[in-house]
Amino acid sequence: MQLEVYNKENKKVETVEVSDEVFGAKWNPSLVHQISVSERANSRKPFAAVKDRSEVRGGGKKPWAQKGLGRARHGSIRSPIWAGGGVTHGPRREKDFSKKINKKMKRAALYAIISKKVSDGEVRIIDDLKTEKTKNFAGIVKNFFKNKTSILVVPGKGNKVVFRSARNLPKTKVTGVDSLNVSDFLSHRNILLEKEAAQEIK
16 A cells, blocks of 8 residues: 655655555554553553562561460561561562463454554654654654644654654653553654654554
8 A cells, every 4th residue: 555755854755665564454443442451551650569478577586485474376476467567468579460372362462453543634754753852853744743742653664863852752662663552652642753753664
């Protein structure tokens, strides 16, 4: 299929031939949702954690004799039934939240969300994104998107300079062709694709 290509002034200059499989895929909301949930789960880290009786400080000495005092038997003041003792069955840092994602399913979901954004007019292809100045890059973004919406910028594999020029712009993220994921496409309203990147997505 053919898509329009624009220059830095947002003027149409040519068309580019792109893959129908990538930019013309059928919309599949259930698959996109499944992959999005899995990607977020895989990036989740277990921050909540408690100490069990072996990790709480103290409790090495038996609090009183086993027999003869008429009191219940205890071996440590850091037992979970004591105040200040360890916690039983609490959250641990070893918990794994990750979910398995099949490569074909992830690819299909990515193609579906790209095609949906193309049909909704939220994808713009630019002929050249190479600029070393953040000010210049901000001007390019302003030419394409008047309102201050979130933007995902995808340069070609050979364009490394745009990562520096766009990293300080608010609501703007730059990601490489090999790092595309469903979560980024869902969390950004508009997509700015470099011409080479549009042809490199497979």
